[in-house]
Amino acid sequence: MSEVFIFATLNGLVTGLLLFMLASGLTLIFSMMGVLNFAHASFYMLGAYFAYTISGVIGFWGGLLFAPLIVGAIGAIVERYGLRRVHASGHVAELVFTFGLAFLIEELVQFFWGRDTKNYQSPEIFDFALFSLFGQEFSAYRGFMIFIAIAIFAGLYVVLTRSRVGIIIQAAISHPNTVANLGHNVPFIFMCVFGTGTALAGIAGVIAGPVLTTFPGMATVLGSIVFIIVVIGGLGSLPGALIASLLVGLLQSYAIASDVGMPELLTLLGISFDRNHPLNDLWTLNLPQIAPVLPYLLLVLVLIFKPTGLMGNREE
């Protein structure tokens, strides 16, 4: 039992930190522009695809370096020539724009790379077990993912709170006009932050591509979950995003690893049931089955009882 628990925790941690890499960029963009970027996971997918192509030429580390730069540049262009124009039409139009962008990027990926799954592999130097516990091995690559995610969080935190650039960004978020009066180019700052946020998503794509498989649907798989995390954590709150990411990652991981469900509960309560009843599906429900639903359930509950999210303080 305890080995199941420990491995579920480790897997949940890896998933949660991966989700956080996406959620951190999304939160950054939201707190700056007040718009949820629906296409964020699409930039993550672009990161994985660019890394796949680049790694075929100059290896994994080249991909890790250049793919996020390319994705960030694309993000900056999207902000400059797309989002900034739409901004005038209001928040709904911006949300709809990013929604359309997600749709378009998925089509473009299929156009350039095809519909099949790409054989994007993790580098060979990680082909060993970091440690083994109860006869199960924990691969070094997963350890590397954890390391990168923590490094990103630490780096972001230090830059945003300790550096001059971070202070200007924070000021531009809360008082854009004052910052502009002080002689800073606020639209340029916004463009850079958008580019950085999408580049972070790109990094997540580069290192998640080998583990979660690189295929055109990978954005859809993670997209709405990341979205949900940002809302659960509280819009615009970086610590909230970290907590919510880990919460969702662990919740799903435990639910999948567990083997309890309605049959066990009903037996415990001493209720027996008829297998041919129309509601049979409900009575045989178990936790691994409803694991994919849990984040959405959590979202709906959080939004009903605390619309600001766990750590957030603004509603819109």
Added chain:
Amino acid sequence: MKKHLLLWAAFAATLIILPSIFDSVLGISILNQMTIWIIFALSYNMLLGQGGMLSFGHAVYFGLGGFMSVHALNLIADEIFVFSITLIPLIGGAVGLLAAIFIGSFSTRKAGTVFAMISLGIGELIVASSLIFVDFFGGEAGVSGDRTYGPPFFGVEFLQDSEVYYLGAFWLFVATLLMYLFTQTPAGRMANAVRDNPERAEFIGYSTRRVRFISFCAAGLFAGVAGGLFAINYEFITEENLNALTSGRVLLMAYIGGLGFFIGPIIGAIILTLMNSLLSNYTELWMLYLGIMFLFTVIFLPRGFAGFIMMHRLAWQNGRLKLLALPYCLTAIPAAAFVTALVGLIELSHAGDEGLHFFGIALSSNSIVSWLLLFALAAASAFGVKLTRARLATAWQAANGASN
């Protein structure tokens, strides 16, 4: 008032005449799809266009209505409940309404991002549970029924698609009329007020939540009606009809057509249905074009196609629309050539070794001449657009300027 009656009569006449004009099998099938999607897009517009609620899960009500309708068809076939299938859309509508009452009771508290997120969450929740509750949703395969078992409706047994069309057209007319009348009621007017300025609406004593809730329920009802028609037309329904794909599709329809106008979603539904059924015959890349068109609309025509048409209202009232005709044509020709060249380039880079027959010209992706030809056309037509644009702008100002 008289003008309105005339308009509705013309609408009804168009619905009756259409199948005689497009009488091929494909034509009727497209018309059938249009009846469904127009109702669905109009119901979506009640939320987003009139109520200011951006929903990413509107397909839930469409899908639930559709699933219940297919089950109703099966009940008729098994002779458990026997009634005419012409009433199936009412069942879909009732289910859509019930679902909307339940979900709306907690999701309409706020508009904006919170509402959008709840709708997304609920949508994903229902989709995920549709794969769990296999008895009702039929799992991945979906459920199917047969519309021909019910008692004949004045001798009509709905064996043929054209018979289904008239049933769909009838419900389309009724639903459109009701949705239009809803916009004229105080509830419909208040929905606009809450969309534009919720604080002020609260201040003069209206509960914004209640107003949103009413719009939300009405939208769920008509989405369910569309789902019922879907069930009758296709005789089967799967999980895909309530997932994010369908929700996104109806958002695209309403947005491309134009949110602020009652007729907008109708235009959008027609355009998207045509693209879906005609364009997909010519190219497998039609979704790519749809995506490009959608982003183009959001950036340059924020009020959609209907908004574009309405932009000419002032010129029309000034009686100067004819000033615009020639400049429009002059710009449209190079613009069309530019789009053609771009499409050619996209298709050519996707064509592979077989090459491509583009407007009767054989192009090969291996020959540099084909590429140069398309690039030259694109560059020349872009230059043409640039040349003629100034003239269009001047004409636009002249047509819209104050009359003197």
